[in-house]
Amino acid sequence: MKSQNMKNNDISIIPFAPKFALPVSLLVHQCVQHIDHPRYSKQQLNAWSSAPRSKRHWLQRLQRSQSWLLVSKTQQDETQEQTLEVIGLINVETHFHSRGYIDSLYILPSLQRQGFAEKLYLTLETWALSQGYSSLSVDASYLSKGFFLKQNFKQIQPSYQITKNQVINGFYMTKELDRP
Secondary structure: OOOOOOOHHHEEEEEOOHHHHHHHHHHHHHHHHOOOOOOOOHHHHHHHOOOOOOHHHHHHHHHOEEEEEEEEEEEOOOOOOEEEEEEEEEEEEOOOOOOOEEEEEEEOHHHOOOOHHHHHHHHHHHHHHHOOOOEEEEEEOOOOHHHHHHOOOEEEEEEEEEEOOEEEEEEEEEEEOOOO
16 A cells, blocks of 8 residues: 555545455555554554455455445556555444444554544444434544544443453444434
């Protein structure tokens, strides 16, 4: 993933499609491995993502939810053909028991803190409102907690996941959606 300086008109939000499963896997792994926060050790980051997950994993995970990608249009010099580079991801669970749970939010490390997460989130919230969702929830990391607070989520309780014998701490947060 090579994107550094993006113009907003080169970037768009599209629904997830199966052809993007592998680029999503690479994006998520890169995002996790670039975390530099005192609350996350290298062992925890490796437990979270020691290598990109399979294309099949992401295909199954994102097709069972509502998912959007932030993509950058890049042009191949020789062919003048445009390709789409995946630079962000957000998805929300749609099944009854987990309906409205935001499962993933990742932005390419070099493009974080530039408003792209908010654009993805607002796409998700607009969709959730149109589907009649009354609330959203998320297990936010230390890194994303501030972002979700800014989107008017409320912290309910600490949360954690245990994976590969590592405890990864977070914060369970919810937001009531106001109908227009």
